[in-house]
Amino acid sequence: MLPPAHRLTDSDSFRRAVRGGRRAGSATLVVHLWVDPTGVDGPVEVGFTVSKAVGDAATRNRVKRRLRHLTREHLPSLEELPGRAALVVRALPAAASASYADLGADLGRSLERVSRA
Template identity: 55%
Template sequence: MRHSSEFSAAVRKGRRAGRQTLVIHLNRTGSDPAAPARVGFVVSKAVGPAVVRNRVKRQLRHITRERLAALPSGALVVVRANPAAAGSTTLATDFDDALAAALRPSTGNSGRGRRSQVAGEPRG
């Protein structure tokens, strides 16, 4: 991905799954469902100096390239590296876990929002 609008669409409208070293934002409804999945990376200065950030980006590109076929067609994916990614040896495992969680079908109840009230229980 190269345009900020694509990054925004993936982050705002997509599903999010995070682990200690990274967060994956997945938007299955990309602009062209027949196109291959597109992936973008966000590695902020909090991760470390330029040498470290570039190393993390190279590692993430390598990990993603091997798993590109598992992504849905037309999907927009943003991989955001956390500061813990700088010295991590579990980046690939965290990527696989987060991607599996983002691809998992939604149960409809994300645990957010209003709590349901059981009849007869006082609100608290």
């Protein structure tokens, strides 16, 4: 579970990250990162999107749990970003059949690419 300070909950922040942020993808997920360097420093807020295309409710929940846990491991490196940041992790249908290790590798590569840009 992510700490409450790191949860992205309002739809405006989701929209801003997806439409205005940098994007990097892989076979199982797409990562959107929006950074406001002029904003007050604060914790990175993270949100997840898992559509019905991924699978039934049990499958979607399993994918969300895995992504939440994997993202929590990457929070310290994301805290180094200047200013305020919002991260949205969108699962693709291939995430349903991907192993935990594959999801972790895809998330790590995508976060590295989006953070460098």
